[in-house]
Amino acid sequence: MTHLSEEQLVDAYYRNSPEMPAHWNECPECRATFARLKEHLDAMRDYPVPVRGPSYGGEVWSRLLPHLPPARRKRVWFRWWTLAPVLVAVLVVAFVAGMLTERRVRVPTTPEKARERVLLIALSRHLERSQIVLSEIANGNAGSIDFPEERERARDLLDDNRLLRQTAARNGDAVDASLLDELERVLLDVANSPAEMTAGDFEALRSRIDSQGLLFKVRITSSDERFRGQKL
């Protein structure tokens, strides 16, 4: 007598009205196996999900709204990200100063951790800045985007990106190195793009960012690394 396979039983469980072969009616063993399977799968239905209140939809909307592509873009001369290179420079100076000080004075800290922390924060900030460039492109269209500005920003980011990618590779962090490599290729494309981009070129660039899920990966990694840096 050939019993029903576990795969057949699982299949039957998910079809609400299992059409079992004749064997089903004749075999108490298969019915018992199915009853056990059903009990187990039913028990997994209670997977608890945190409760969200009735205003949750509104909260999601409030968080989402600033990220939606605006209908019309106004040119703003001063933007907060123009300070980003200065912040990175301060971070690098602080890091170097820390390294030099550490050689002269024995302080009761673990320099490895401090170094890692600085690197993680630098990486997180770099990714946040890159995220802005990617968002501008992903949410813009060839007519509205200020492309020379994006090119300049991409060029600024490239040097940091190379440095961080090499460091990640040297430290054996293959995941970050791979993401930075992927990011670098897109930044290179942006940095070397013509001043007047055709709608087709722009769309190709945008769909490349979209298809690779690059923006999302950059956002996740940025928040992960910031969190790791804060924990150290």
Add this chain to the structure above:
Amino acid sequence: MEWTDAAAAEEARKGNQQAFRVLVERHSHAVFRLAFRMSGNEQDAEDLVQETFLRAYKQLHRFDGRAAFGTWLYRICANCSLDLLRARKSRRESQPLEEKDDVRSWLDRVAAPEPSPERLTHSSQIMSLLGPALSRLSEMERAAFVLRHYEGCDIEEIARTLGVQANAAKHSVFRAVQKLRRALEPAWGVVR
């Protein structure tokens, strides 16, 4: 005026953000539930909700109304979740977590669903094992299982969502069930 999903999507496509707001407010809870089951992590689920609606907004021109808006949205959420699970998996492989911490933090994050006293012991034992067991599935198995078991999607729909053949989707669900039953053995005895 009460918009249907299709009408709101059509309006949103024309640039009416208020129409998109209606869709966000209507589907946020369901998307969050799916995102949480996919990721097993509250903060990740919030990120996934945001990413899902953001992608949906940018891809509204691709929504042709043949499927329900909710189904289309869940498909986007499932894909975002796959991206996240893959990224998390790579990261986890490079930084292994303490399993005990994993279990505890998962339990800490979820709210108790007001269990009855008699169900509590058995159910809490299952739940304490289920979260970590789900996180040990491959991203494809987890996504297929969540869509089948919790969202009630059929195999063809899962295959379309995950971009695989129907057989592969079916097999992923089966493998997930096998692995989960094995992982939950301590809660219900030996599974034959």
